[in-house]
Amino acid sequence: GAGVSQTPSNKVTEKGKYVELRCDPISGHTALYWYRQSLGQGPEFLIYFQGTGAADDSGLPNDRFFAVRPEGSVSTLKIQRTERGDSAVYLCASSPGQKETQYFGPGTRLLVL
């Protein structure tokens, strides 16, 4: 079946602009996670959704970052007033339940100029 998909695969933007990154989880998966992977590092947790609600957003670095999952399926990560330090690969993962294996998408590579 289809895996986790993320769009766009690459995004180049200018400092100060607003961006949205989309994640389509595996059908039926109730849990959805966002991670950020900077160059040469392991992924770092940003936010976790169980259904429509953000159950844990402790990894969001500041209030410029926000994520939604209004219908409990697709999620959008939103970054306001982008900074060069936001450049990274943003990974999305989904799992069938809150304590089960996470399946990752290919990521969105964000470059802020």
Add this chain to the structure above:
Amino acid sequence: AQSVTQPDIHITVSEGASLELRCNYSYGATPYLFWYVQSPGQGLQLLLKYFSGDTLVQGIKGFEAEFKRSQSSFNLRKPSVHWSDAAEYFCAVATNNNAGNMLTFGGGTRLMVKP
């Protein structure tokens, strides 16, 4: 807070040689442990996981890992490496709380395979 250390940033092995990638974790309770592999331009693929039970777990592509509580380790092994195994490998630990399974990753080990 939990943490994961992968002491080796780069490892080079010859094709057909054995492989061991090290992983040490810090976590107060019984951990859920994972190994993921990431090829260039690809997402993270799960190799294997440990939740409980037998401390030697088998994964895909001929990989195995052993959980050693006394050493806080979860090292990944493969008896004979293939050129297609060249990739970056990440060890991760999951919290085991009511808020789900947030993963904490190590910094990764990049594996290069010599012909």
